Amino acid sequence: MRKRTRRAAAAAVVAGAGLALAACGGSGSGGAGGAAELTISANAVAGGKNTEEAEWIEDWVIPRFEAAQAEAGVEVDVSFEPSGVDDEQYKTRLALDLQAGSGPDILTLDGIWVGEFAQAGYIEPLPEADWEGWRHIPEAVARLATWEGEVYGVPWGTDGRVLFYHKELFARAGLPAEWQPRGWDEVLAAAGQLAELDGVTPLQLNAGTAMGEATTMQGVLPLLAGAGEEIHDGRAWTGASDGLLRVLDLYERVYGGGMGDPVLQQEAQGRDRSFEQFAEGELGILVEGDYFWRAVVDPEGGTAPMENRDEAVGWALIPAAEPGAGVGGQDFVSMSGGSVRAVNAAGDHPELAHELLLFMNSAEALTAAVEGNARITARTDVNERVLAGDPMLSFVADEVLPLTTYRPPLAEYPRVSVLLQEATGAVATGERDAAEAAEDYADGLEDATGGGG
Template sequence: MKAKLAAVALLLATAACGADEPGAADDGATLTLWTRAATEAVSKAYADAYNASHRNKVEVTAYPNEEYPAKLASAAGARSLPDLFAADVVFAPQYASQGLWADVTDQFQSLPFKDSVAPSHVRAGTWEGRTHAVPHTIDLSVMLYNKDLYAKAGLDPEKPPRTLAEFAEHARKIDQLGGDVHGTYFGGNCGGCVEFTFWPSVWAAGGEVLDAEGRTALVDSPEMAEVFAVYRDLYDQGVASPASKAEAGPTWLGALQSGKVGIAPAPSVWLDAIEAKGVKTGLAPIPGLTGGESTFVGGDAIGIGATSGKAQQAWDFLAWTMSDEAQVEVIAQRKGVPVRTDLAANRHSSADPRLVTANGLVAKGKTPYARNFNATFNDPQGPWLTTVRGALFGNAGQALATGNEAITKSLRQG
C-alpha cells in the first residue's frame, strides 16, 4: 500500500494544481465525501446541515475502518480520489506528505479564526510548512470516575486526582471496598488504548514520546518509565481489574459501564454511554506524575482530494464546518468536542461543566506526528504493543529500551 501511494504522490500533487472549476464556491455542485465508519455519524451530521443551507450538496460514503486505508490507496492509484476525504488524524502526516490532499494553506490562513483551530490537528495535517488537512472530529482522553464508588470509599466525588500518584491512591481506596469492585481498568493488550491514555501523563510531566519529525522514539524516557510503573504496580497489587491484562479494546467500554470500576483513563465520548447504564460519572483531565494535565487529541482530519475538480466548492464546505454555526449547532449540540479552542464554552456545553473541562483540553493536548504512526503504534503486529506488554507484565526496564530501538526503526520505514 505504501509503495502504491508513493508512486502516485507526484501525479496527485500535479493534478491538484489548477484543479478548481470556474464559478462561485456555492454553485450547486455535488461533492463526494469519504469517511471511515467510526466517523460516519458526525460526517453525515455536517453534510445534512450544510446541504440544508447551501446550493452545494455533500454526499457521504463510509467504509469499514479496517478497509478504509486500502480503499484510499486504490483510489489514489486510479487518480479518482473523492472531492473530500476524512481519515484518522494519525494518518494525516502520511497522507499530507504523499500529496493525497490538496494544499489549502492560503485558504486556511484567510480564516478569521485560524489561530483557534485545534493546533495539534493542524500540525498533523501540515507537511513542509503547507497545510493539507483541517480537523473534522475530535476525541479526547480523560479520566472518568464513578462518583458513587468515590463516596462509598470516603473520597470526595467533586475532587478528582490532580497527580498520577493521587490517581493511584484513589484507585487503591476504592479497591478496598472489595467484592467485584476494582480501583481501575486499562487496555493492557491494546497498543492504541495505552498510547491514548498513558501518553498524556508523560506529556503533562514534560516528557515526549517522539521527536519533532516523528522519526525517533523517546519511549525509554524516565517519564514513560514512571507512568508505566504506576499502572504496573496497580495491576500487580490487584487494584486494576485482572481483565486489564487481556483487554484488547472491544470490552473496554463495557467494563466501565458495569459500575464496578472506580476511576480509569478513557475516551471523553464515552461519558454519555456510561451514564446511560446508570453510572454517575465524573470527568477530569489526565494528570502528570506530580501535576499538570494533558490529553491525546485524537479524532479525524479532513482535506480536499488531490484529484478533485471542485476544490473551490470543497473548501466552501470545509470552511463552513469550522464556523461558529457548525461547531456550536452541529458538534456541541451533539455533545461533541468543538475543533476550535475559542468555542470550548458554548451554549450547549455550558450546561454541563464536564464538557467544558473536556473541551478546554484541546489547547493543552497533543496529537503525535509521524508518517508511519499506524504501523508502528496501532497495528497489533507492530513494535509498540510488544513494548507495552513487556513494560506492564514483563521486564519493564528492558522492554522500554529494546522497544525504543524497534519503534525508531519502524518509524523510519515510513
C-alpha cells in the first residue's frame, strides 16, 4: 500500500507547480544537465494497433508540448514508447518496469487496472488542482480513474452500452419505430413479437465463455446494475445475491423461452455472427456498446456494414428490471469501459509530467485525437463538438454516460468475470437452472477472490 508521506510529498511538489495549463511551463527544467526527459507509454503503434492514438501522440502531442514549454523557457524532450501487443502483455511489461523503479512518466491504463497499480504504489492520487477539465468530465466518468475515493489519473476515452434494435424488423412485427422499454418485461414482450417472424432471432444477450468479456460487459453487469447491484460493492464481491439470481433467471427466460439462440453463444465467432445476423435483418435486438454503431455496421469500413444503417438501426437505454430498480434508484443503466492516463509515482520530473498529463487531456488535444474518427471522449465540451453530426454517439455521450457504471479496478476481476460467463453459459445451454448456476458461481468465487473483497 502506498505511503501517506510519499503521496503528500508528491502533492506538495505538484501544488507548487500550480498546474495551470495555460502557463504550460515554468515548473521544471532539465537544469544544468540539459533538457528534462519525459516518456509517454500506450499500447499503440503507428501502422498497427491503435494507430490513430500513436500518430496523435507522436505528431501532435509531443511537438506542441515541447514547443509550449520552450516558449515558457523550459527545455523538455518527450519521447513515445509504442507497443502493439495483447493488452495483458502490455500490462505485465508495464508493471515489471514500474516495479523496477523505471517505466514511462505517463502511463495509459485500462480503467480496470487502476486499483491494482494504485495498490502497488505505481501511481498516486492526483493533487487537487484548479484544472478546467474537471468541469467537463461527468462524475460518473471520473469514477473510471477513481480508487478508494481518490482520483489517480484522467479518463480520456469511454463508451456505453445500449439496446440496438432493427427498425425494419420492428415494423414487420408491429412494434414502434421509436422504442424505449421501461423494464425487462417490456424487452421480453418485444422479443416475443419478433419471435413470430420467420428466420429471425428475437434477442441477442451475450452468454458463455466463448463470448469472453463481451458476456460480462454486454450481459451480466448491465443487467445486475438493472437489478440494483454491482459486482463489487466497495467492500466485497457480490455472490449468489437476489440480484444475480434475477439476472440468471432472465437468461433462463430468454434462452429457455426460445427468444435467443443458445448455439450461437457456444461458437468461437458467435459474437461476430450475431453482428452479421443483425446487419442481414435476421436479428431483432442486440445488447452492445457504441462500438457496434461506429465500427461494425458503419456503412463505410464496418466489419458488417449496413448501407441503410442510419435509417434501419435504432437504439434505446437499457432499462432497470422495473422503473427505479436500478443502482441508485435509476430507471435506466449502462456499463462503460475506457482508458485512463496517469503519472508514474517514481518519475524524475513530477511537475512536468503532471503538466503533460493535463495538456494531453485538454479540449484542444482531445479534439485533435478524434479528428476524422469521431468517438466518445471523457469531456462533454469535446463531445458536443466532435459528435454533433452523429446522433447515436451523441445519445451515448448525453444520455448514457451520466448514469453509467464501471467494472471494479481489482486484480481479481478477470477471474470473477470468467465465473459469470460460465454461469450464463450453463443457463443458456440448459445445463443448469438459474439457482444452480448461481450456486456454482458462489462456490467458485471463494477460490477466485480468496474470500476477500
